[in-house]
Amino acid sequence: MPGFIHDHLDIKFLLLYITSHLEEPVPYATILELALCDEGVGYFDFAECLHSLVESEHLTLSEDGLYAPTEKGYRNAEICADSLPYSVRLKCDRNLQEWNRKLRRKRQVRTSMEKRKNGTYTVRMVLDDDVGNVMDLKLVALREDMAQVLAQRFERSPEKIYTRLMDFLLEEGKS
Numbered sequence: 001m002p003g004f005i006h007d008h009l010d011i012k013f014l015l016l017y018i019t020s021h022l023e024e025p026v027p028y029a030t031i032l033e034l035a036l037c038d039e040g041v042g043y044f045d046f047a048e049c050l051h052s053l054v055e056s057e058h059l060t061l062s063e064d065g066l067y068a069p070t071e072k073g074y075r076n077a078e079i080c081a082d083s084l085p086y087s088v089r090l091k092c093d094r095n096l097q098e099w100n101r102k103l104r105r106k107r108q109v110r111t112s113m114e115k116r117k118n119g120t121y122t123v124r125m126v127l128d129d130d131v132g133n134v135m136d137l138k139l140v141a142l143r144e145d146m147a148q149v150l151a152q153r154f155e156r157s158p159e160k161i162y163t164r165l166m167d168f169l170l171e172e173g174k175s
Helices: 008-020 028-035 043-055 071-083 086-108 144-156 158-170
Strands: 059-061 066-069 109-115 121-128 133-141
Touching: 008 028, 008 043, 008 059, 008 066, 008 071, 008 086, 028 043, 028 086, 043 059, 066 071, 086 109, 086 121, 109 144, 121 144, 121 158, 133 144, 133 158, 144 158
Parallel strands: none
Antiparallel strands: 059 066, 109 121, 121 133
């Protein structure tokens, strides 16, 4: 059998390891992607084991479809971590590091659009860092497509926009 994961118990250990090392609850697809780090994990076994961990109250499943470990899940993840093959843990840790970076980024860079009574749109663009809020900017766009472009461009490079805005506002003597 390919891979280092060979049975349901191994898959459950892997799923507990993954969910206990993520910084926030995540959807099914994220856990699946992270669990497929080993060739021994098949989709149907994965689905069965994930469901079993919810049933046994090692994981919770929120109404919006997000999975998170319970206290019981965290305890067992810590106990079982050494049961995972070292190479699987290393690969998991690399993948988890990337996912946690994405999750932090998603929390730190946020946009929203709101249609106003006059038919224009308010686009709110928020940039936070590890300490708190760095920028909270609201702009009015004439059309929905323009509002979407503003939000997308902000999400792509909020630091660049912040830096340019600061440079512009702090320029002296130029009008």
